[in-house]
Amino acid sequence: MSEWYKQAFDDLYLEIYSHRDEKEAEKFVSSLGRVVAIEGLVLLDVCCGDGRYLRAFENAGAIGFGLDLSEVLLERFKANRADELYRVVRGDMRDFPFRSESFDICINMFTSLGYFGTTEEELRVIRETWRALRPGGFFVLDHVNPTxxxxxxxxxxxxxxxxxxxxxxxxxxxxxxxxxxxxxxxxxxxxxxxxxxxxxxxALFRKDELQQMLEQAGYAVVKLFGDYDGSPFQKETSPRLIVLARKP
The missing domain is CATH 2.20.25 (N-terminal domain of TfIIb)
Structure with a gap:
């Protein structure tokens, strides 16, 4: 299949997924905040889109930076944040334009992994988050639950x-x-x-597969969530598979 993700994330995407709103992001940030102290963390949103999660994390006290391949979504973000253009950049999530150990937390939300066709290419994304994180940093990987x-x-x-x-x-x-x-x-x-x-x-990754990929990159899995409200992951009923991992 062609590299569909290079064309899909445009103004129509924003219309199609407009039901994914700020409240959903704020709900998850609040849930995560019960496990991780967010205030003051330097955050990278990998596939930040128009900044929905960046805004929610910044409202909780994080210092947010974003990376996305879509010029359309980044322009939408910049239109609302003209005073902070430097905080988002265009790039491929397999090759970050950032120095190693620059961030305290990386997030990859709303099933933004699984686009590239091979496990090795998906692992490149996870390894890049590892490289970009400082020791002790967190990685939040939000994937749909295949079951x-x-x-x-x-x-x-x-x-x-x-x-x-x-x-x-x-x-x-x-x-x-x-x-x-x-x-x-x-x-x-x-x-x-x-x-x-x-x-x-x-591509759909099950819990054991995601955990194996994360551990292969060097992470330790800390917690699993089953939805944006912070509920525990249940294989049969949870809509999401959200993994909180940590770099030792």
Whole structure:
């Protein structure tokens, strides 16, 4: 499959996922704050998008920096933060443009891992967070729970967003090791003619697989969350698989 992630994260992405709001981010930061003292930490948001989590962590006292490949999402961030343009940069999450041991905490939120097609390429991302963290630093890796996806997958959905219709078709592929989503954007006035259509493919990592990858990079797993409210991870019912790991 082509490198879909290079084109997918644009203004339409913001519309499609607009239900992911500031309150969700604030809820998770509050939950994490019961485990990690956030105030004063220098944070890197890997795949920061338009800065939803950066803002929530900064509101909790962190000093936030962001990295993202999408020019559109970074421009959206900069439009709201014109006085702090230096805090976000464009780059590939497999090769950070930052010095080693620059940060106290790295975060990778909302299933921003699993895009590259091989485990080794995904490991490059995790190893880069390790390199960028100071000793004792934390890494938060937020992934969808594969079992929850298997149990609740909706093959097709259709919703109206303003003047467009968003149709999403989903299926498990690669023997259950990945999920593929085809997104069709159509005008309400001409629903039979797609304005745009693209596919997303994301590898699914189970708890043991993520833990093994993190340990292979040198991390120790500290805690598992099952959702943004800080609830414990339950294999059958948790929608998220959020791992808090630490660099010794």
């Amino acid at each position: 929850w996806i298997e149990n609740t997958l909706e093959p097709r959905s259709l919703r109206k967003k303003g003047e467009v219709l968003v149709e999403e078709r989903r299926k498990m592929i690669d023997g259950g090791k990945a999920v593929e989503k085809t997104i069709s954007i159509r005008s309400v006035k001409a629903p039979d003619v797609p304005i745009r259509e693209y596919r997303e493919k994301v």
